[in-house]
Every structure is written in C-alpha cells, then in structure tokens.
Amino acid sequence: MEGLVRMTFPQIDVAVRVVDWQSAHGRNHLPWQQTRDPYKVWLSEIMLQQTQVSTVLDYYGRFLERFPDVSSLAAASQEDVLALWSGLGYYSRARNLHQCAQQVLRNHGGVFPDRADLLVTLPGIGRSTAGAIAAFCFSERTPILDANVRRVLTRLLGFASDLALVKNERTLWAHAASLLPVTDLVDSMPRYTQGLMDLGASLCVPRKPLCSQCPLQSLCVAYREGDPEKYPVKTRKLVRRSESWWLLILKDRAGRVLLQLRPSKGIWAGLYCVPVFPDATSLMALLSGSSFSNISIENRAPFLHVLTHRDLYLHPVVAECDAEMVPQDLGDWFAPEQWGGLGLPAPIRKFLDSL
Ligand code: SF4
Incomplete structure (x- = not known):
C-alpha cells in the first residue's frame, strides 16, 4: 500500500x-x-x-x-x-x-x-x-x-x-x-x-x-x-442497547418543578433533570410513602430518545403536590423562568416546556 x-x-x-x-x-x-x-x-x-x-x-x-x-x-x-x-x-x-x-x-x-x-x-x-x-x-x-x-x-x-x-x-x-x-x-x-x-x-x-x-x-x-x-471498510458495528426510564415530574401548586443534579458520570452527567427511576414500581413506591397525600398522578405517553449507543424509552409521570410534602433531599424547586437558564437534557426541557 x-x-x-x-x-x-x-x-x-x-x-x-x-x-x-x-x-x-x-x-x-x-x-x-x-x-x-x-x-x-x-x-x-x-x-x-x-x-x-x-x-x-x-x-x-x-x-x-x-x-x-x-x-x-x-x-x-x-x-x-x-x-x-x-x-x-x-x-x-x-x-x-x-x-x-x-x-x-x-x-x-x-x-x-x-x-x-x-x-x-x-x-x-x-x-x-x-x-x-x-x-x-x-x-x-x-x-x-x-x-x-x-x-x-x-x-x-x-x-x-x-x-x-x-x-x-x-x-x-x-x-x-x-x-x-x-x-x-x-x-x-x-x-x-x-x-x-x-x-x-x-x-x-x-x-x-x-x-x-x-x-x-x-x-x-x-x-x-x-x-x-x-469505503471506508469498518466491520465492528455499534452495539445498541435500549433502556426504559421512568421520569417523575413533581409540580407544586405554584407551577414549580422539582429538579435534581445528575451524577457526574453516565448519561446526562452533571445536568439538571427530574428524578429518574429504573421502573414504575420504584417510582410509585416513593409516591405512596407517608409524606405524600392527596396528590394527583398522571401517566403521560412514553417517548423515545435516541443516544449514540442507546435507545432511551422515557415514561413521564406527572404528579401535582404541595412542595412541603416532598423530602428535601430529593431536589430543588424551579419555576419555568428559572429552568430556562439551567443545563437540562433536551428531551426533559422539551417535556417541561410542554407542561
Ligand atoms: S474522492 Fe470521493 S467524491 Fe472524489 S472521486 Fe473519489 S469517491 Fe468521488
């Protein structure tokens, strides 16, 4: 050659x-x-x-x-x-x-x-x-x-x-x-x-x-x-995985949303995001805890978000509650005009904007 x-x-x-x-x-x-x-x-x-x-x-x-x-x-x-x-x-x-x-x-x-x-x-x-x-x-x-x-x-x-x-x-x-x-x-x-x-x-x-x-x-x-x-010849194909995430969108009576910082490694690292759960059971376990009462829960249509190596199936669950009910270590509350200036994953921002 x-x-x-x-x-x-x-x-x-x-x-x-x-x-x-x-x-x-x-x-x-x-x-x-x-x-x-x-x-x-x-x-x-x-x-x-x-x-x-x-x-x-x-x-x-x-x-x-x-x-x-x-x-x-x-x-x-x-x-x-x-x-x-x-x-x-x-x-x-x-x-x-x-x-x-x-x-x-x-x-x-x-x-x-x-x-x-x-x-x-x-x-x-x-x-x-x-x-x-x-x-x-x-x-x-x-x-x-x-x-x-x-x-x-x-x-x-x-x-x-x-x-x-x-x-x-x-x-x-x-x-x-x-x-x-x-x-x-x-x-x-x-x-x-x-x-x-x-x-x-x-x-x-x-x-x-x-x-x-x-x-x-x-x-x-x-x-x-x-x-x-x-050309070019490259045999190794990308191995794609798919994963399902349950998203908890907690809204208080004033229209604020609870967000938490993602860990420093992994998907959406270091960005603000709504709480993520690996399955519906663990999400519902939190909401059925003693601190929550009188909340309205709505399952929204799941949607797909495609990452380089992964297909993320996102299942949003919107819950309206009083801010005082929510454990303080779960995250912080942000009004729409505040989350506009935060680093948010694109699909989360889009979803919040549509609320
Ligand atoms: S370099 Fe690419 S565009 Fe140019 S002749 Fe070769 S194949 Fe065609």
Missing part, C-alpha cells in the same frame, strides 16, 4: 488539487475561519464534532460572548458551561471543554500549546482535533482523520483494510501524513485541512458521492473501481 500510494498519488498533486478546490469552492466565510486564535478554533472544532454547522453558528457566537477567552471559561462553573451548551447534546464535550480550559490555565500559563502532540494531551482533544487546531492556527504539517476525511482518503487511495483494527487505522494515518502539502505551509496547511473536510461534507458524501465535481476524480481508486460507497 505504501508503494501504491507513492506511485499513484504524487503528494503534491493531491495537495495542490485540494488547496485549489478549497480556494474556489470550499467554505471560507465561517466565523472561526476568520481567526487563528486557538481558543476560538478549538471551541468551533469541539462544537462541530457531532453537530451541524448551522446549529453551531448560533451557539458559537453566544458562547464567545459569554466566555470570550480561555480564562473566562476556566473561571466559570461547570453548571454555567452546561447551561450554555444545553441543546447541543453530547454533554461530555462541554465537561471536557471546561476541564481543558482549566488545564490550559494551570499547566500552560493560559496559552494553548502550538503543537498537535501537546494539544492531544488535553481533555476532549483527540488526535484529529489536535491536528486541525495545529494546522489552522499554527500551520503545522500534521494530518487530520475525522469521519469525513477518513471517507475521502479511503476512497481516494482504495484503502480497503478494516478500520476496526488499530494497525489499519495507524496505516491510514501514515498515508494521510504522506499526502500533506510540502510548500507554502502557512497558507496551504489550513486550506488543505479545510479542503479535505469540505470535500467530505459536500462531494464525497456517504451515499451517492458527486464524483463528477470532485478535484480528485482522476486520481481516485474508488471512482475507478466504480463503487465508492464500499
């Missing part, structure tokens, strides 16, 4: 084509492309990990308004960071973001390291994200391999080895490094890195890639073979 890459893909050719295409057809006007400030680029990279550009645009601006630099983010409470992240999902990103800012302050004097091999030691920054920050901000000659780029490169190279195996993943990283630009790195590294991302997002898409518009078409093995969709 190494030999094939050298013979068939003169690195300069690939890099020049990607750089030229990016200048003419890529995305060049996104706010985080107008800066080389690693704080802002890092923030955008983390937000973009599992979220579309259109959604990130909104959050990115608001986040920077509230936390304009790494020190302000590090000084914030995790609760405030999660509240601002609320609705973006994948909350481990927000927790890592906060920890990363604190580590940059503590271990790097408030200045982001300027090399990928140092960036990758920070919480929440994987090898590809580290490469992207280093290429965008410092023009380091270092590769990235996010899902979009992995697709482009495996197709371009006809890389059919199973990426579920670490050694094959490693080989692909080596190929990615061998294709990097060699000249004018200050301009070409950010543009090449962005170009591969843009190609994967706009032309070399998972289904029905638009090969006729692709600058790499004449070099592309997958195109020549006639079946680009067979």
Whole structure:
C-alpha cells in the first residue's frame, strides 16, 4: 500500500488539487475561519464534532460572548458551561471543554500549546482535533482523520483494510501524513485541512458521492473501481442497547418543578433533570410513602430518545403536590423562568416546556 500510494498519488498533486478546490469552492466565510486564535478554533472544532454547522453558528457566537477567552471559561462553573451548551447534546464535550480550559490555565500559563502532540494531551482533544487546531492556527504539517476525511482518503487511495483494527487505522494515518502539502505551509496547511473536510461534507458524501465535481476524480481508486460507497471498510458495528426510564415530574401548586443534579458520570452527567427511576414500581413506591397525600398522578405517553449507543424509552409521570410534602433531599424547586437558564437534557426541557 505504501508503494501504491507513492506511485499513484504524487503528494503534491493531491495537495495542490485540494488547496485549489478549497480556494474556489470550499467554505471560507465561517466565523472561526476568520481567526487563528486557538481558543476560538478549538471551541468551533469541539462544537462541530457531532453537530451541524448551522446549529453551531448560533451557539458559537453566544458562547464567545459569554466566555470570550480561555480564562473566562476556566473561571466559570461547570453548571454555567452546561447551561450554555444545553441543546447541543453530547454533554461530555462541554465537561471536557471546561476541564481543558482549566488545564490550559494551570499547566500552560493560559496559552494553548502550538503543537498537535501537546494539544492531544488535553481533555476532549483527540488526535484529529489536535491536528486541525495545529494546522489552522499554527500551520503545522500534521494530518487530520475525522469521519469525513477518513471517507475521502479511503476512497481516494482504495484503502480497503478494516478500520476496526488499530494497525489499519495507524496505516491510514501514515498515508494521510504522506499526502500533506510540502510548500507554502502557512497558507496551504489550513486550506488543505479545510479542503479535505469540505470535500467530505459536500462531494464525497456517504451515499451517492458527486464524483463528477470532485478535484480528485482522476486520481481516485474508488471512482475507478466504480463503487465508492464500499469505503471506508469498518466491520465492528455499534452495539445498541435500549433502556426504559421512568421520569417523575413533581409540580407544586405554584407551577414549580422539582429538579435534581445528575451524577457526574453516565448519561446526562452533571445536568439538571427530574428524578429518574429504573421502573414504575420504584417510582410509585416513593409516591405512596407517608409524606405524600392527596396528590394527583398522571401517566403521560412514553417517548423515545435516541443516544449514540442507546435507545432511551422515557415514561413521564406527572404528579401535582404541595412542595412541603416532598423530602428535601430529593431536589430543588424551579419555576419555568428559572429552568430556562439551567443545563437540562433536551428531551426533559422539551417535556417541561410542554407542561
Ligand atoms: S472521486 Fe468521488 S469517491 Fe473519489 S474522492 Fe472524489 S467524491 Fe470521493
């Protein structure tokens, strides 16, 4: 494969084509492309990990308004960071973001390291994200391999080895490094890195890639073979589990809702949430306790919430009661105007808004 890459893909050719295409057809006007400030680029990279550009645009601006630099983010409470992240999902990103800012302050004097091999030691920054920050901000000659780029490169190279195996993943990283630009790195590294991302997002898409518009078409093995969709090859499938949760929505006479902080690990870690029970029996056991009397209970229609590895079947039970009846250690009471500013899981917020 190494030999094939050298013979068939003169690195300069690939890099020049990607750089030229990016200048003419890529995305060049996104706010985080107008800066080389690693704080802002890092923030955008983390937000973009599992979220579309259109959604990130909104959050990115608001986040920077509230936390304009790494020190302000590090000084914030995790609760405030999660509240601002609320609705973006994948909350481990927000927790890592906060920890990363604190580590940059503590271990790097408030200045982001300027090399990928140092960036990758920070919480929440994987090898590809580290490469992207280093290429965008410092023009380091270092590769990235996010899902979009992995697709482009495996197709371009006809890389059919199973990426579920670490050694094959490693080989692909080596190929990615061998294709990097060699000249004018200050301009070409950010543009090449962005170009591969843009190609994967706009032309070399998972289904029905638009090969006729692709600058790499004449070099592309997958195109020549006639079946680009067979790349990338990865055999290990995600094992999905399903789980049922019973949600207790306790409302007092003033319309406030009882919320508690989720544990620091697991689903919705560190967010505010209504009390969760593994089954209806344990939920009803609480409500039939001596402190509760004269309460109205209503079972609402269950609904599905899909997480990366899990299908959560949520069963809401709404109970109206006097706040004094409720044991104090169960949580705190919040009025609608208060829970709006808290970090709440998206399905819980939606449900509470519909009450
Ligand atoms: S020619 Fe088609 S398959 Fe090959 S890199 Fe371009 S879009 Fe992807």
